Amino acid sequence: MSLTIRAQTPVYGGYVIARDNGIIFTKGTIPGELVEVSIDEKKKDYSVASVINILEPSPFRINPPCPVFGICGGCQLQFISYERQVSMKEEILLDSLQRIGEIEIQLMPALTDRDYHYRHRGQFKVSSNGEPGFYKEGTREVVPIDECPLMVEEINYILKKIRGIYLSGIKEIHLIHGDTTAALVKGKLSSEEAEKTLSDMGVSGLCFENGESIGKDYIRLDLNGLQYTITPWSFFQSHWRLNIKVVNLVLNELSPLDGKNVLDLYAGAGNFSLPVARYAGEVIAVEENTYAVEDGQRNARINGIKNCMFIKATAEKYRARGYFDIVVLDPPRPGLTSEIVRKVLEISPQKIVYISCNPSTLARDLKKLKEKYEIDSVRMIDFFPNTYHVESIAFLHLK
Numbered sequence: 001m002s003l004t005i006r007a008q009t010p011v012y013g014g015y016v017i018a019r020d021n022g023i024i025f026t027k028g029t030i031p032g033e034l035v036e037v038s039i040d041e042k043k044k045d046y047s048v049a050s051v052i053n054i055l056e057p058s059p060f061r062i063n064p065p066c067p068v069f070g071i072c073g074g075c076q077l078q079f080i081s082y083e084r085q086v087s088m089k090e091e092i093l094l095d096s097l098q099r100i101g102e103i104e105i106q107l108m109p110a111l112t113d114r115d116y117h118y119r120h121r122g123q124f125k126v127s128s129n130g131e132p133g134f135y136k137e138g139t140r141e142v143v144p145i146d147e148c149p150l151m152v153e154e155i156n157y158i159l160k161k162i163r164g165i166y167l168s169g170i171k172e173i174h175l176i177h178g179d180t181t182a183a184l185v186k187g188k189l190s191s192e193e194a195e196k197t198l199s200d201m202g203v204s205g206l207c208f209e210n211g212e213s214i215g216k217d218y219i220r221l222d223l224n225g226l227q228y229t230i231t232p233w234s235f236f237q238s239h240w241r242l243n244i245k246v247v248n249l250v251l252n253e254l255s256p257l258d259g260k261n262v263l264d265l266y267a268g269a270g271n272f273s274l275p276v277a278r279y280a281g282e283v284i285a286v287e288e289n290t291y292a293v294e295d296g297q298r299n300a301r302i303n304g305i306k307n308c309m310f311i312k313a314t315a316e317k318y319r320a321r322g323y324f325d326i327v328v329l330d331p332p333r334p335g336l337t338s339e340i341v342r343k344v345l346e347i348s349p350q351k352i353v354y355i356s357c358n359p360s361t362l363a364r365d366l367k368k369l370k371e372k373y374e375i376d377s378v379r380m381i382d383f384f385p386n387t388y389h390v391e392s393i394a395f396l397h398l399k
Contacts, residue, residue, distance in 0.1 A: 002052055007033045010088040012096075012359060014076035014388035024049050028070075030058035030080055031088070060084035065116070066149050073137030074148070075386045082115045082385060089390045090380050093359045097378065101363030103370070108379035111249065111393075113242040115385035119150045120221070121176045121238040124159070126187070132162050132173060150386060152177055158201060165200050169193070174232045178219030180204035184232030207232045211291075218295065224248065224275050226303050233291035234269050239383045246381055246393065247275050250328075250353055253377075253395050255279070260325040263347070265315040265340070269295035270308065272328050272353075277308035280326075285310045286318045315340050320347050329354045335361025341368045348372065352396040355381075359390050366394060374399055 005018040007029040015025040018037075023046040029035050034056035037049035054061070064070070064078035077085050090107055097103040124132040127142035136143050146163065147156040154177045162173065169188040176182050182205040189197065194206055194214060205215035211233070218231045221240055224247055230236045237243040250272060251257075257279035264273040267285035269292045277283040277300075285308060287293050296310040311318060315331070316339050327349045329336065335358060336344075344352065352373060356362035366375060373396040381391045 002036055002038050003049070004034065004036050004055065005049075007031050007035060009095075010091055012092050012388065012390060018049075022046060026051060027076065028079070029054075030060055030084065033058045033061070058084075068143055068145060071136060072134045072143040072145065073139075074134045075150070076388045078386045085115075085385065086110050086112060086380070086382055089382065092390050093362075093378070093380050093392055096359035096363040097366070099363075100360055101367040101370075103363065103366060103375065105375060105378055108377045110380040110382060111242060111245055112382045112385075113239065113245065115382075116149050117152055118241065118385065119148075119155070119238045120152055120178065120240045121174070121236065122148060122151050122155050122159075124162075124173045124175070126170050126172060130165075130170075132159060154181055158183075158203060161200070161202055165197065170197075175203070176219050176230065176232050176236075178221040178230070180216060180219055182207065182215075182217060182219050182232050184208070218298075223271070224251075226274055226278075227299070228269070228271075228274070229298055229302070230269055230295050231291055234289060234295050235292065236269065237271065237383060239385075242381065242383060243271065246355070247272065249393070251275060251279070254326060254351060254353070257281075257326075261323060262326045262328065263320060263324040263349070264328040264330075265318070266330045266332070267296065267310070267328075268292050268330070270299050270310070272330070272355075273308050273310075274299055274303065274305055276326075276328070277305050281307065283308040284324075286313055286315055288312065288314045315343075323347075324349045326351045326353070328352075331356075331361075333358045333361065336365045336368075338368075341365060344369070345372055348398060350398050352394075354394045354396070355391070356394070357383075357389065357391050359392060362392060362394065366396075369396060372399055373397065 007016040009017045016029045018024045026049045028051040036053040041048040060081045069078045125142045131144035133142045133144040155175050172186040174184040181203045183203045184207040205217040207213040218229045221228045259281040262283045264285045267287045273283050273285035293310045293312045376395040378394045383391045
């Protein structure tokens with residue numbers, strides 16, 4: 001069955017809502033377009049539809065540059081001009097804040113940078129034929145690729161070299177690039193095969209799931225004048241140019257930091273902790289990933305930073321001792337647990353910085369924090385152009 005509908009409101013996940021005897025979630029449309037769709041799935045309260053034909057295209061519709069767009073599941077928005085992608089994500093963020101958080105606020109201007117060739121990290125699946133690529137959306141079928149337009153050129157160069165190697169026993173490859181390129185391989189590989197793969201791929205180091213590595217297992221990036229080292233086992237923000245802008249924003253908003261005590265929960269390898277520690281009194285960086293803690297400790301050591309202590313613990317299990325002037329929160333997609341919200345409210349820092357990768361959980365958590373805090377500003381950060389991901393940053397102060 002096909003329907004003609006007018007696409008209306010963007011929502012998280014790459015969908016646009018339309019209404020025709022109920023709510024219809026469609027992918028591949030832009031608000032304002034008149035489209036013909038087929039219903040793929042009918043639920044009690046809504047339907048999910050696929051676009052068959054664009055009857056009235058949006059002026060923001062463009063030709064996606066990637067030859068496997070629509071087949072590969074990595075991107076969702078390449079057919080939309082970048083300016084409109086940003087404004088759609090801002091609409092989604094604002095709607096979440098109003099609807100879930102009951103927060104009426106005007107967003108600050110979005111933080112953006114490159115929309116292509118921005119990723120310093122790629123996670124590639126390997127097909128049964130030994131070809132790297134990404135999963136087709138909703139499946140475990142690997143779509144082989146020669147290059148990815150979101151990756152920095154150095155990763156695409158390695159990717160092309162990998163295409164010429166038969167990757168026997170490897171199921172997944174993570175590539176990270178800084179001063180060099182390092183790889184994490186998942187799957188079965190003998191030490192002899194590993195040595196050969198390392199030399200054939202042209203990477204500086206090869207890491208394995210069991211924590212072992214050969215060659216140089218970390219890369220080096222510049223973080224506001226600091227040497228920031230990271231291994232493929234740790235998370236780091238792949239849109240590095242934009243990450244530097246975000247770190248600068250945090251430093252500017254928190255200034256002056258002289259003598260301030262800072263608690264950084266979900267600290268990773270010190271992306272915020274280390275730049276803040278250059279100006280603050282004492283910084284406690286709490287992180288549960290062992291490799292990230294080791295990376296953070298190395299980063300503090302090589303930069304001569306002695307007032308930043310890395311603690312391996314979950315945010316829930318960490319017991320705050322003493323007073324903190326500032327708390328930095330950068331949780332995963334599920335947001336803050338009720339326990340963490342209680343902990344932050346008990347600490348009652350003068351300022352909170354909340355970096356979010358999910359507008360719904362951000363809105364939910366800000367609603368809870370509102371009982372003691374005023375929200376100074378919220379803005380969208382487009383860390384993942386051409387995808388549906390919506391990241392943001394909020395600054396709060398104690399009432």
